[in-house]
Amino acid sequence: MRLLKKFLEGVGSSLTVDEERLLRINNKRFTVGEELDNFIFRWDNLVYAGKLLGKDRKLFHPSPTLLQELASEQGPLNKVHVNRETGWLFVCGRDVFEESILKKEGKFEEGVLSLVMFDGSCLGYGRVESFQGKRILKNVFDIGDFLRRERWRT
Amino acid sequence: MKSVFLDRYRQLGHELTGDETPSKSLRVNTLKAESEWLLERLIELGVSLRKIDYLRDGYAIEGSPFSLGASFEYLLGYYNLQEAASQFPVEALGPKPGDAVLDMCAAPGIKTSQLAAHMENKGAVVAVDVDRSRLYALENSLERCGVENCVVYHSDVNELDFGEIRFDKILLDVPCSGNYIIDGDWFIKRSLVDVERNAERQRGLLETAVGLLKVGGVLSYTTCSLEPEEDELNVQWLLDNFDVELREIKGPGSRGLTEVFGEKLDDDVGRSMRFWPDEVGTQGFFVAEAVKQ
Numbered sequence: 001m002r003l004l005k006k007f008l009e010g011v012g013s014s015l016t017v018d019e020e021r022l023l024r025i026n027n028k029r030f031t032v033g034e035e036l037d038n039f040i041f042r043w044d045n046l047v048y049a050g051k052l053l054g055k056d057r058k059l060f061h062p063s064p065t066l067l068q069e070l071a072s073e074q075g076p077l078n079k080v081h082v083n084r085e086t087g088w089l090f091v092c093g094r095d096v097f098e099e100s101i102l103k104k105e106g107k108f109e110e111g112v113l114s115l116v117m118f119d120g121s122c123l124g125y126g127r128v129e130s131f132q133g134k135r136i137l138k139n140v141f142d143i144g145d146f147l148r149r150e151r152w153r154t
Numbered sequence: 155m156k157s158v159f160l161d162r163y164r165q166l167g168h169e170l171t172g173d174e175t176p177s178k179s180l181r182v183n184t185l186k187a188e189s190e191w192l193l194e195r196l197i198e199l200g201v202s203l204r205k206i207d208y209l210r211d212g213y214a215i216e217g218s219p220f221s222l223g224a225s226f227e228y229l230l231g232y233y234n235l236q237e238a239a240s241q242f243p244v245e246a247l248g249p250k251p252g253d254a255v256l257d258m259c260a261a262p263g264i265k266t267s268q269l270a271a272h273m274e275n276k277g278a279v280v281a282v283d284v285d286r287s288r289l290y291a292l293e294n295s296l297e298r299c300g301v302e303n304c305v306v307y308h309s310d311v312n313e314l315d316f317g318e319i320r321f322d323k324i325l326l327d328v329p330c331s332g333n334y335i336i337d338g339d340w341f342i343k344r345s346l347v348d349v350e351r352n353a354e355r356q357r358g359l360l361e362t363a364v365g366l367l368k369v370g371g372v373l374s375y376t377t378c379s380l381e382p383e384e385d386e387l388n389v390q391w392l393l394d395n396f397d398v399e400l401r402e403i404k405g406p407g408s409r410g411l412t413e414v415f416g417e418k419l420d421d422d423v424g425r426s427m428r429f430w431p432d433e434v435g436t437q438g439f440f441v442a443e444a445v446k447q
Binding site: 033035036038039040041042045046047048049050051052063064065068084087088091118121123143144146147149150 | 224226229230231252254276277278280281289290291292293294296297298300302303304305306307308309314315316317319
């Protein structure tokens with residue numbers, strides 16, 4: 001929960017998570033609706049339940065569902081908007097150069113986390129860093145991860 | 155073995171060549187996207203789609219300038235690549251918001267996310283599969299598609315103690331022999347011994363499914379096999395051994411066979427549905443729905 005809260009603060013989100021409904025399976029964090037309560041009866045075989053919020057490693061790694069939920073939030077959330085071409089490079093694991101950003105919301109200063117948006121959809125997020133005297137958004141997570149996971153397993 | 159199988163299909167009334175190929179199709183994921191909005195977006199990108207009239211969310215892909223398995227829209231979970239026949243069982247079963255549904259052989263989870271979409275993420279889908287490596291794909295699918303009403307177990311379904319829990323609907327998409335339309339080496343790999351072995355295993359799963367169904371609940375039994383031993387003959391076995399009635403399935407395919415290689419089956423078996431590749435233009439598929447009495 002501490003890592004999740006730290007991540008939410010990092011992107012400037014005011015989202016609150018109902019701790020009563022939190023569930024942990026290995027390093028994955030879920031929230032589980034009441035309708036599912038009766039169906040969780042065998043912990044050692046359980047691999048997934050409810051809404052995946054993300055994974056705890058050294059840092060909290062949010063799921064695309066949580067990222068999209070954050071992106072829909074009103075308020076001073078850190079976001080950068082990009083076009084399809086820049087967005088696709090980001091989804092392929094590349095960083096975003098400041099000059100490729102169409103619009104910024106919230107903070108864009110070194111160390112902050114920011115969501116990457118294309119046409120209202122969240123493609124992932126990154127951390128603002130300096131690179132050769134310029135500011136870039138260093139890719140931390142992007143939705144291309146779904147393809148990389150499949151390739152890694154096959 | 156090609157000639158053996160093609161001869162069997164000929165005896166069942168279908169002159170197949172063994173070279174049929176299915177059309178490609180996608181399913182709009184209504185948990186994340188509205189059809190009209192997504193179609194406009196895909197058409198702008200040069201994708202050519204045609205509505206499949208017997209599916210709520212299914213579209214035939216007639217052309218695309220890029221791989222539809224690697225687009226923003228796919229990665230964001232707005233659609234799934236799912237063959238038309240394989241979309242039909244969930245469509246016919248018709249799960250509703252609030253239902254308790256068991257998906258017994260759930261991996262890789264395309265139909266699991268379809269169940270959740272029909273249920274609008276309300277109620278519960280319990281997805282079970284014995285193969286851990288295939289469950290990773292299911293987890294990815296649920297995550298990408300924004301499914302929130304699903305619990306997934308890695309287990310043989312017989313080893314799970316469901317206690318008093320019984321389900322409104324069960325999807326039993328059994329492991330089967332498959333069909334040559336979706337597997338170019340199918341005729342080389344398959345034999346009639348395989349078919350018999352699979353049919354026996356499927357009967358075990360049918361027995362388990364009936365036990366976990368509420369009275370009045372609906373069991374959807376489905377295979378992507380054209381072999382009657384895995385289809386109508388197993389349904390006949392179900393009727394002979396359990397207090398169930400078959401529900402009439404309406405759709406684009408043929409009625410289930412009521413005579414198989416000279417063996418006469420109950421007329422009720424005809425209430426099931428077969429997708430023959432030469433009739434429907436999809437892969438081979440079979441669906442039967444049984445209501446527990």
